[in-house]
């Protein structure tokens with residue numbers, strides 16, 4: 182069976198740790214094994230990154246950016262291979278895999294601007310013959326720990342920017358779908374990245390703990406579920422590391438009575454069922470303001486859910502593939518059982534879906550609940566599956582209160598033709614990313630991505646301008662070069678221009 186190996190100091194190696202099965206979720210079969218790093222293997226990667234740092238730190242930003250230009254070309258050239266690898270291990274459709282890769286490439290494009298984004302600020306004559314400037318310096322060895330649901334895009338949120346900022350990076354991808362992540366990293370080596378600047382080490386808790394505890398690792402970027410985000414944030418910051426930990430979500434879409442319903446339904450279909458609901462920005466709750474819009478939504482959306490084209494992700498022209506693992510499928514079905522037991526109205530039931538020819542795949546069909554209330558677990562918890570819940574409320578204020586009371590605050594959106602309602606929503610909703618008639622308001626690469634409340638631990642958002650701040654340390658330099666040597670008497674009052 183193929184083993185997905187680590188990439189340490191530019192070489193593939195199995196290391197000395199354990200291994201785990203990697204599945205094809207469309208067939209349910211274990212198709213590969215992935216090496217799981219022990220502490221000794223992780224230390225090899227840390228040593229490699231540390232040894233590469235002095236030279237990389239002093240490489241001109243324009244040269245670092247040139248590697249990223251070549252990387253972008255290679256990513257585009259190998260789009261089909263990467264999309265197939267994603268789909269084979271994650272289960273998402275080929276078109277969806279291409280979409281995630283393209284959004285990842287946008288982060289590489291942003292990193293290509295390294296000389297511009299690292300310029301700092303300069304002031305001449307802040308005092309007599311004194312100039313001052315700020316320098317954005319790299320941190321050193323930094324690490325990223327990424328989730329299964331975007332094996333290409335989320336790592337690309339992190340390491341291109343960290344690396345052009347002059348850092349050396351250790352990536353610990355999800356062990357559930359590691360092949361596309363490894364393949365992409367190999368393309369960066371092919372683009373000319375020196376050995377050790379990027380190392381990819383697969384693993385589970387043991388590997389992550391080794392990164393948290395290593396004094397050489399100065400910063401950690403994490404994306405994944407909230408309990409692990411909280412763990413990494415608290416353990417990392419306790420050790421004096423800079424940590425940015427993005428967690429889970431429960432994203433609400435508000436449907437106002439004046440919404441353009443046909444377009445809102447199309448938007449909800451893609452946002453709730455795309456990628457089988459395994460997106461941190463997936464819409465999983467439709468909050469309908471008034472029974473009239475709720476009834477109209479149910480009438481229009483039910484036939485579309487029943488018509489979803491579901492099958493092996495690697496086939497083209499589908500709407501939805503399977504969930505990532507058998508455990509994920511069982512968890513989603515368990516939530517649907519709980520929704521029924523807790524009294525929600527199950528309008529479309531995806532539990533019994535069987536895909537002909539792929540009977541052992543990890544499939545759950547599109548599911549819709551109506552009349553969901555805030556105490557139900559299908560409302561409180563992140564299900565991470567193709568389940569949309571309708572909650573009925575009486576006013577925009579009640580809809581906003583519901584959203585603001587939820588523990589997560591990643592994304593949200595409002596469907597309306599009313600500018601006043603949209604403005605109030607944008608101003609007062611306690612969520613990090615907001616869409617107005619846009620269901621998945623994922624910021625483009627030159628803005629930054631991040632939720633509020635228990636969807637993000639840390640001060641800065643991911644990628645874009647906040648990413649530059651996260652991966653650099655600011656140094657303020659004040660310099661005097663008197664025009665000719667002259668003696669100045671000691672000055673005991675605090676220096677000022679007064």
Ligand code: NAD
Pocket residue numbers: 326327328329330331335353354355356384385386389390404405406407409410427428429430460461563565591632636
């Ligand atoms: P996960 O938390 O299970 O795993 C994420 C990473 O943490 C993986 O690399 C995994 O190996 C590692 N990990 C798992 N258990 C660990 C432990 N006990 N100690 C240390 N490390 C551990 O998440 P997942 O299932 O891969 O991804 C889905 C979750 O990620 C969802 O909650 C989703 O909302 C979230 N997510 C959030 C964002 C965001 O931007 N906020 C983006 C994508 C995914």
